Amino acid sequence: xxxxxxxxxxxxxxxxxxxxxxxxxxxxxxxxxxxxxxxxxxxxxxxxxxxxxxxxxxxxxxxxxxxxxxxxxxxxxxxxxxxxxxxxxxxxxxxxxxxxxxxxxxxxxxxxxx
Amino acid sequence: xxxxxxxxxxxxxxxxxxxxxxxxxxxxxxxxxxxxxxxxxxxxxxxxxxxxxxxxxxxxxxxxxxxxxxxxxxxxxxxxxxxxxxxxxxxxxxxxxxxxxxxxxxxxxxxxxxx
Numbered sequence: 580x581x582x583x584x585x586x587x588x589x590x591x592x593x594x595x596x597x598x599x600x601x602x603x604x605x606x607x608x609x610x611x612x613x614x615x616x617x618x619x620x621x622x623x624x625x626x627x628x629x630x631x632x633x634x635x636x637x638x639x640x641x642x643x644x645x646x647x648x649x650x651x652x653x654x655x656x657x658x659x660x661x662x663x664x665x666x667x668x669x670x671x672x673x674x675x676x677x678x679x680x681x682x683x684x685x686x687x688x689x690x691x692x693x
Numbered sequence: 694x695x696x697x698x699x700x701x702x703x704x705x706x707x708x709x710x711x712x713x714x715x716x717x718x719x720x721x722x723x724x725x726x727x728x729x730x731x732x733x734x735x736x737x738x739x740x741x742x743x744x745x746x747x748x749x750x751x752x753x754x755x756x757x758x759x760x761x762x763x764x765x766x767x768x769x770x771x772x773x774x775x776x777x778x779x780x781x782x783x784x785x786x787x788x789x790x791x792x793x794x795x796x797x798x799x800x801x802x803x804x805x806x807x808x
């Protein structure tokens with residue numbers, strides 16, 4: 580089956596520190612990969628995506644590269660801010676009969692302190 | 694650009710009662726999804742509509758759950774005879790067609806608490 584594994588949180592960083600959140604996947608086909616972010620009390624917001632091997636998704640200073648050889652899609656940011664504190668979800672998508680349901684990891688909470 | 698709208702935001706009810714949630718997708722999106730998220734977990738897929746047709750249902754969707762999208766616009770998710778284990782956040786998402794990689798846009802969810 581399809582699954583996503585993320586590093587456990589919480590991850591606590593000081594402002595301006597470098598962020599890495601690891602994500603690996605298993606999939607029966609050729610997935611598209613996503614990172615979503617969830618702020619307290621809110622739904623999920625798409626942060627970035629990559630649809631094929633070696634693609635790099637980027638948004639708001641966050642980046643992730645689709646690595647087929649290591650089945651990974653690690654999220655990075657060079658300098659985090661307090662406002663980046665949230666839960667981050669890695670997800671994959673494989674088309675099934677025309678549908679596109681997402682399979683999510685368990686999420687990694689990020690706390691950024693001054 | 695109005696996003697996905699879900700109502701109510703919170704629902705508290707006694708065990709055994711029926712509840713219904715509503716989702717209004719982004720207007721031009723013809724695909725609509727329901728997910729369930731429990732505390733500390735990622736969302737889990739429940740069901741999916743393309744226009745008014747329900748094309749896929751998860752094994753998580755027991756007989757007590759029913760979802761409809763009668764006119765291919767808004768959708769409702771009903772849970773009958775609620776149980777403690779139904780307490781969760783219920784998320785709705787929508788996307789356009791035109792390839793399998795159209796991003797899903799999520800609403801803020803309905804948080805269900807069963808007393």
